Amino acid sequence: xxxxxxxxxxxxxxxxxxxxxxxxxxxxxxxxxxxxxxxxxxxxxxxxxxxxxxxxxxxxxxxxxxxxxxxxxxxxxxxxxxxxxxxxxxxxxxxxxxxxxxxxxxxxxxxxxxxxxxxxxxxxxxxxxxxxxxxxxxxxxxxxxxxxxxxxxxxxxxxxxxxxxxxxxxxxxxxxxxxxxxxxxxxxxxxxxxxxxxxxxxxxxxxxxxxxxxxxxxxxxxxxxxxxxxxxxxxxxxxxxxxxxxxxxxxxxxxxxxxxxxxxxxxxxxxxxxxxxxxxxxxxxxxxxxxxxxxxxxxxxxxxxxxxxxxxxxxxxxxxxxxxxxxxxxxxxxxxxxxxxxxxxxxxxxxxxxxxxxxxxxxxxxxxxxxxxxxxxxxxxxxxxxxxxxxxxxxxxxxxxxxxxxxxxxxxxxxxxxxxxxxxxxxxxxxxxxxxxxxxxxxxxxxxxxxxxxxxxxxxxxxxxxxxxxxxxxxxxxxxxxxxxxxxxxxxxxxxxxxxxxxxxxxxxxxxxxxxxxxx
Numbered sequence: 001x002x003x004x005x006x007x008x009x010x011x012x013x014x015x016x017x018x019x020x021x022x023x024x025x026x027x028x029x030x031x032x033x034x035x036x037x038x039x040x041x042x043x044x045x046x047x048x049x050x051x052x053x054x055x056x057x058x059x060x061x062x063x064x065x066x067x068x069x070x071x072x073x074x075x076x077x078x079x080x081x082x083x084x085x086x087x088x089x090x091x092x093x094x095x096x097x098x099x100x101x102x103x104x105x106x107x108x109x110x111x112x113x114x115x116x117x118x119x120x121x122x123x124x125x126x127x128x129x130x131x132x133x134x135x136x137x138x139x140x141x142x143x144x145x146x147x148x149x150x151x152x153x154x155x156x157x158x159x160x161x162x163x164x165x166x167x168x169x170x171x172x173x174x175x176x177x178x179x180x181x182x183x184x185x186x187x188x189x190x191x192x193x194x195x196x197x198x199x200x201x202x203x204x205x206x207x208x209x210x211x212x213x214x215x216x217x218x219x220x221x222x223x224x225x226x227x228x229x230x231x232x233x234x235x236x237x238x239x240x241x242x243x244x245x246x247x248x249x250x251x252x253x254x255x256x257x258x259x260x261x262x263x264x265x266x267x268x269x270x271x272x273x274x275x276x277x278x279x280x281x282x283x284x285x286x287x288x289x290x291x292x293x294x295x296x297x298x299x300x301x302x303x304x305x306x307x308x309x310x311x312x313x314x315x316x317x318x319x320x321x322x323x324x325x326x327x328x329x330x331x332x333x334x335x336x337x338x339x340x341x342x343x344x345x346x347x348x349x350x351x352x353x354x355x356x357x358x359x360x361x362x363x364x365x366x367x368x369x370x371x372x373x374x375x376x377x378x379x380x381x382x383x384x385x386x387x388x389x390x391x392x393x394x395x396x397x398x399x400x401x402x403x404x405x406x407x408x409x410x411x412x413x414x415x416x417x418x419x420x421x422x423x424x425x426x427x428x429x430x431x432x433x434x435x436x437x438x439x440x441x442x443x444x445x446x447x448x449x450x451x452x453x454x455x456x457x458x459x460x461x462x463x464x465x466x467x468x469x470x471x472x473x474x475x476x477x478x479x480x481x482x483x484x485x486x487x488x489x490x491x492x493x494x495x496x497x498x499x500x501x502x503x504x505x506x507x508x509x510x511x512x513x514x515x516x517x518x519x520x
Contacts, residue, residue: 159233205229254456272399273362306347346370362397377462378486411447
């Protein structure tokens with residue numbers, strides 16, 4: 001071998017290329033390790049192919065993505081290439097190499113501070129499992145870290161057959177399937193989560209509740225776990241609490257200036273009740289926390305009663321409900337009234353006793369914030385009467401009722417101008433509506449191919465005027481007529497706000513139809 005051959009072999013460019021090829025192959029294997037598109041039976045073979053031909057796999061992926069955007073969405077060719085290259089940059093981002101399943105590593109601990117290996121690694125129930133403890137713990141941390149990274153609100157682990165489980169995240173209110181997992185592998189994952197949550201691994205039919213904590217470099221994230229025996233196996237539902245999100249203001253939530261002014265005005269009162277209503281997952285707690293942050297904590301004694309505590313307010317006294325220990329909303333609320341509160345936040349009005357005490361406190365010099373499950377402002381009044389609350393107490397205590405829904409925002413990185421047909425265009429132009437800013441969902445890596453990223457709220461507010469109070473207090477008060485009239489106004493207000501968001505390119509017409517078609 002000549003000297004020139006040796007020099008060529010160690011050419012710096014070739015060395016750099018080989019190093020890049022090696023790390024890209026390794027990274028792609030990590031990214032596709034738990035991908036649902038790869039069957040378990042051929043996963044090992046696919047991993048070997050990716051280790052050898054990783055960049056080629058990436059190139060094929062990008063070509064297919066360009067083809068999909070051009071053919072499926074009518075995107076211009078060069079725009080499709082630009083977005084595909086942007087997607088490639090996200091995939092090959094070397095900052096993702098560190099940590100569990102991406103950007104940040106986490107440590108799972110139980111409520112006593114023991115980590116997952118200490119709890120599950122020493123348990124004898126799983127010693128004959130097909131999968132090693134190390135493999136199980138790695139996959140469990142991957143599932144939890146993935147949900148945290150995507151800002152999911154819930155993790156659902158369901159047995160769909162006797163052969164496999166499906167793992168889903170609820171992101172922006174919608175369930176997304178993340179991966180299909182072999183039945184035995186997922187049973188080991190379920191057992192590890194139950195162990196860290198303080199639940200009995202051997203009990204698979206009786207419903208159980210538990211909790212654990214994920215420690216990150218930024219903060220601790222709490223998880224509530226519920227298990228249930230279902231057909232084909234055991235189901236786990238995991239609620240993610242106090243996710244590390246920025247402190248949102250009323251403006252950030254999408255509240256108009258008119259409604260912001262009204263909410264702040266009522267929040268400055270010394271007494272009365274501000275009631276936020278809506279179905280589960282409509283953002284009631286987030287709105288309440290944004291309103292509470294408007295208060296002056298230095299001059300007002302703020303106490304919250306929650307089940308569970310979803311957001312931490314450093315300058316407030318926060319109490320968590322524990323029904324097993326006898327700490328209920330009603331009992332805690334009675335105790336709180338003896339602690340000289342200025343402001344009380346009741347996480348949820350569920351029964352007559354809690355409603356009666358909270359409304360009574362609002363009449364006796366306390367500002368009370370509360371949430372209630374109902375479909376509209378008028379329905380909240382009806383719900384309180386159904387709980388047995390006297391109409392006089394309702395009309396004299398409630399200052400403001402806020403109802404809301406959440407609507408998904410279009411992804412800022414992939415949304416495109418909408419193409420309306422002639423009928424739609426003519427209908428909007430007849431109403432003198434500007435359609436130039438309307439956009440539609442496409443889908444990219446940033447938004448998980450959904451076309452949407454994040455949510456914004458639409459609101460309706462109600463102040464009980466003299467006419468409303470007279471109706472409620474009259475002897476011939478018709479619950480159905482009052483609710484129907486209120487619901488009609490409520491639907492009209494929310495649809496109007498949702499359409500404004502569509503016309504300004506914040507959301508799509510399809511999302512507006514999805515949300516407004518399900519109103520009360």
